[in-house]
Amino acid sequence: MRLIGGFALAMVAAGCGEPAAGAPASSNAPPARPPVELWIGGDVHLGDDTSPRLAAIAPVLDGAVGIVNLEGPVAPAAPSGSGVRLHNAPPALASLRSAGVRAAGIANNHALDAGAEGPDRTARELGDAGLAPFGLGAGPAILEIAGRRIVVTAHELGRGAPPANLGDELRAARAKGDVLVSTF
Numbered sequence: 001m002r003l004i005g006g007f008a009l010a011m012v013a014a015g016c017g018e019p020a021a022g023a024p025a026s027s028n029a030p031p032a033r034p035p036v037e038l039w040i041g042g043d044v045h046l047g048d049d050t051s052p053r054l055a056a057i058a059p060v061l062d063g064a065v066g067i068v069n070l071e072g073p074v075a076p077a078a079p080s081g082s083g084v085r086l087h088n089a090p091p092a093l094a095s096l097r098s099a100g101v102r103a104a105g106i107a108n109n110h111a112l113d114a115g116a117e118g119p120d121r122t123a124r125e126l127g128d129a130g131l132a133p134f135g136l137g138a139g140p141a142i143l144e145i146a147g148r149r150i151v152v153t154a155h156e157l158g159r160g161a162p163p164a165n166l167g168d169e170l171r172a173a174r175a176k177g178d179v180l181v182s183t184f
Contacts, residue, residue: 034146037064038181041101043108045071046092047078054099065145066101067152069183072110073118074125085113093129102143105154105183107135135183140173149177155184 039061044054072086074093079085096104106122114121123133132141135154143150151173155166162184163169174180 033148036145036148036150036179037062038145038150039064039066039100040181040183041066041068042183043071044068044096044104045086046088046095047086048089048092050089050091050095052095052098054095054101058099061100064100065143065150066096066099067103067181067183068096068101068105069108069154070096070104070106070122070126071108073106073112073114074122075114075118079114079118081113084110086110087114090125090129093126093131097130101131103132103134103141103152105135105152106133106138107154107156107183109156109158111136111156140176142177148179150179150181151177153180153182155182157184 070088072088073079074090075087076089078087104126106119106126111119111122119136119138123136123138126133132143132152134141134152135156141152143152153169153173155163155169170180170182173182
């Protein structure tokens with residue numbers, strides 16, 4: 001790794017400096033693009049908490065774009081039934097936006113806690129809140145950031161085995177943008 005880093009530094013340094021006298025100015029070089037900064041949050045569960053508790057991290061992240069796994073469906077109340085059943089109240093989604101979150105994954109072990117309609121409702125509620133849903137029926141999210149297309153996918157592995165068509169899904173998603181971010 002050090003050898004590669006040294007080589008890259010030498011190549012960058014070799015390109016710095018004034019062009020030789022009489023050398024034509026290069027017009028083929030693409031303009032420099034600003035960096036893309038992302039932060040990834042896992043298992044974000046808001047419940048009924050509508051306080052802007054995530055807003056406190058926004059200044060530290062200084063404009064980085066957030067991508068989270070939203071643990072549990074968006075529903076007005078906790079679903080009934082046995083076992084642990086999560087939900088995220090629709091008004092609580094504003095907390096995600098205040099922290100710079102732009103996309104929320106819905107493919108996880110609590111996706112169906114509000115029943116079979118839970119993932120579709122969650123995707124709609126996220127969209128209504130200005131957040132791009134990704135995973136399950138929502139498919140990938142495509143974020144335009146600093147002139148780049150960031151494609152984000154989510155996959156729930158259940159008992160640990162990847163879906164049979166995972167490779168095809170990732171290739172198709174990769175073809176839609178400049179950068180692919182996949183969560184599992």
